[in-house]
Amino acid sequence: MNITILYFARIKEVVNYSSEDVELPDGIETIVALKSWLSGRGDTWQKLFSGGGVVRAAINHELVDDMATFEDGDEVAFFPPVTGG
């Protein structure tokens, strides 16, 4: 399936871009699976999604946990814990 991924704040600076459209192999349909798949891109990504700090996720503008599933056409976002207010 195809999804759009957005990155914000510190995470955007680490990956060095703010959004991408990706085509996912079959079976990648949860946040945790997506994180694992992205970690395969190399050290920067691996470090980002493992231990180095909490990465929060949203699917179509809703905060979700790692077990949440997305569908074709969804917008997934990764960002650090929020610090507004």
Next chain:
Amino acid sequence: MNITILYFARIKEVVNYSSEDVELPDGIETIVALKSWLSGRGDTWQKLFSGGGVVRAAINHELVDDMATFEDGDEVAFFPPVTGG
């Protein structure tokens, strides 16, 4: 001793004036004693200070309880529970 007594709100309307200077007989030096002495003035006063509703007191602008004592020249005030804000 001589004190000034002030009355406020519902209590002012019941006694029908807002302040008076009184000369007290010896031994009247607590709020409870003063209430009792004033009750001797008649039915209106008796009713005011007994059961018919809580009467709060202040001595020189400080909220006090019935056992508080005042001195010559003090300003004593009687009023209903406050309802500001």
Next chain:
Amino acid sequence: MSALIDLNVSVQADDFDVGLELQRLRAATPQAGALVNFVGLVRELSAAGQLSEMVIEHYPGMTEKALQQIALQAAQRWPLLGVRMIHRVGRLPAQAQIVLVAATSLHRQAAFEACAFMMDYLKTEAPFWKKEVGDFGQHWVEARVSDEQAKQQWKLPK
């Protein structure tokens, strides 16, 4: 604990401009990160019926002291930077502003808790009395047990 830089208390017949008062409080405490304020308003529909006006009596001299004491108590419990309290007296129409309580602090919890605390104490210790006038005639507002209970929640264990 108390590092109160700005304390301003006023009992007045005149209306007040909330925006202006908050600006002044902020200007006096520029290091603040949080500002909380409460405004109490005359409700058109009272428990007794449609209200035409509210008359507020007070004990001149004692009211100002009571408000100051309440603000100082709050500043002893929370690290407040500034406090502004205004209470109106006299005849007020429906929807009029009655009271303003505002506090600034570095972080929000102090200002939130202190404002709630100051209002709970103001409601039960400051010598103001409200009379409601409306289609039901006129009567003195009764003190609410819930206000006294609200105050009790702030009591510290001895």
Next chain:
Amino acid sequence: MSALIDLNVSVQADDFDVGLELQRLRAATPQAGALVNFVGLVRELSAAGQLSEMVIEHYPGMTEKALQQIALQAAQRWPLLGVRMIHRVGRLPAQAQIVLVAATSLHRQAAFEACAFMMDYLKTEAPFWKKEVGDFGQHWVEARVSDEQAKQQWKLPK
């Protein structure tokens, strides 16, 4: 429980006029007896040192929804009449206003608790991120454990 008459949420670069916003909220909910509001300000002295500016990034589209959801959750728990939330984004100098959260209700407790609740949720669920710029260089502000704890206090027993 919810009888919310007026709900207004805004994410904007522009500054806001607190007095004017509160006037609008009151005009929309004239039956209110209580108004509570919080204003968050950029502190000149951050944990890292002297601050020259704060940069606030957000997730457009999600921020507005998150703020609305927080306001609606508050209105389900407390009998609020109106809610106004404004959060600024972009570059803000020291002492600038960052956020406004205001609520009106018949009685004060609802507005006080709802405002504190909304701020605790905004701090932990609305997608804003702050970067501090100053004599220390620049860095992203770390989320505070105390904010998460503040939110946990509002959890209802299941």
